Amino acid sequence: MNEPQGTSPGESPDPGRWLDDHGDYLFKYAVFRLRDNTAAEDAVQETFLAALKAYKQFEGRGSERTWLVGILKHKVVDHFRRAGREAPLGEESDEGPAHSEFFERPEPWQGHWNNDYAPNEWHATPAELIERSDFWKVFNDCLSPLPQRTASAFTLREVDGLKSEEICEILSIKVNNLWVMLHRARLHLRNCLELNWFRREE
Amino acid sequence: MAQKLYDKLKHSIRYWLLRKLPTCQQTVEKISQSMERSLSLRERINLKLHLWICAWCQWYMEHLHLIRETARAKPEPADFVSGPGLSNEARERIRRRLTNQN
Numbered sequence: 461m462n463e464p465q466g467t468s469p470g471e472s473p474d475p476g477r478w479l480d481d482h483g484d485y486l487f488k489y490a491v492f493r494l495r496d497n498t499a500a501e502d503a504v505q506e507t508f509l510a511a512l513k514a515y516k517q518f519e520g521r522g523s524e525r526t527w528l529v530g531i532l533k534h535k536v537v538d539h540f541r542r543a544g545r546e547a548p549l550g551e552e553s554d555e556g557p558a559h560s561e562f563f564e565r566p567e568p569w570q571g572h573w574n575n576d577y578a579p580n581e582w583h584a585t586p587a588e589l590i591e592r593s594d595f596w597k598v599f600n601d602c603l604s605p606l607p608q609r610t611a612s613a614f615t616l617r618e619v620d621g622l623k624s625e626e627i628c629e630i631l632s633i634k635v636n637n638l639w640v641m642l643h644r645a646r647l648h649l650r651n652c653l654e655l656n657w658f659r660r661e662e
Numbered sequence: 663m664a665q666k667l668y669d670k671l672k673h674s675i676r677y678w679l680l681r682k683l684p685t686c687q688q689t690v691e692k693i694s695q696s697m698e699r700s701l702s703l704r705e706r707i708n709l710k711l712h713l714w715i716c717a718w719c720q721w722y723m724e725h726l727h728l729i730r731e732t733a734r735a736k737p738e739p740a741d742f743v744s745g746p747g748l749s750n751e752a753r754e755r756i757r758r759r760l761t762n763q764n
Contacts, residue, residue, distance in 0.1 A: 497749075562687075
């Protein structure tokens with residue numbers, strides 16, 4: 461059994477304290493995924509309102525923060541669903557930059573890596589990178605120039621580890637669109653990380 | 663002598679393959695798809711051969727996997743987003759809304 465944290469069972473919920481203790485944490489969790497301050501604020505508010513209603517089921521079991529993040533995850537997905545329905549991906553959709561300049565070369569090597577953009581060896585392991593909070597700032601900044609839906613698809617896939625089918629359903633897109641979005645996000649992010657993190661580290 | 667001949671042969675094979683196989687631009691798209699679905703036998707063979715002769719695409723694939731592995735290690739949200747978090751204005755708006763609800 462987990463120790464009850466915060467409010468103990470039987471006590472009435474204290475949403476003001478939730479806001480003080482977890483508001484910033486939840487906001488940052490949401491804004492990284494939604495990439496929109498207003499939408500993130502709304503998601504945090506909806507989370508607390510839902511938490512008030514569902515408080516009886518929680519009753520201080522487990523960590524309060526884990527419980528709230530669990531609710532917030534659903535609110536984030538709800539937001540994507542609404543946005544996907546309201547603005548379906550059109551014919552001339554913007555999936556992100558194709559970066560064909562990365563592969564500009566004189567014939568006969570057109571379509572192969574241009575020396576200026578070709579990958580270099582990275583000397584890093586996930587374990588080292590996770591510890592570096594400045595790495596995550598660069599990571600987040602590198603996602604910023606991408607279209608919102610592309611960045612969100614990438615985050616749902618690579619950070620949250622959702623399956624392709626789930627992401628397609630949430631964002632109301634076809635799997636081919638998703639693959640193009642993920643490919644472009646990866647192409648862009650990899651290059652941006654190399655320029656702004658890995659080359660600077662050397 | 664034999665080594666020199668072997669190197670020359672290897673170089674020619676690589677050069678020939680690079681002309682025959684899908685380009686790097688096509689290959690990086692396949693690399694991304696290989697993280698989403700299982701590739702057909704033909705796609706797998708083309709990819710393997712391309713990676714055998716192209717260190718750049720090899721690194722590209724390693725980097726995508728490194729990014730995935732690192733991102734899935736669940737960093738704290740505070741690491742991603744700098745700044746204090748909720749604005750005072752938003753905080754007060756949410757506080758009012760929650761008090762009305764109580």
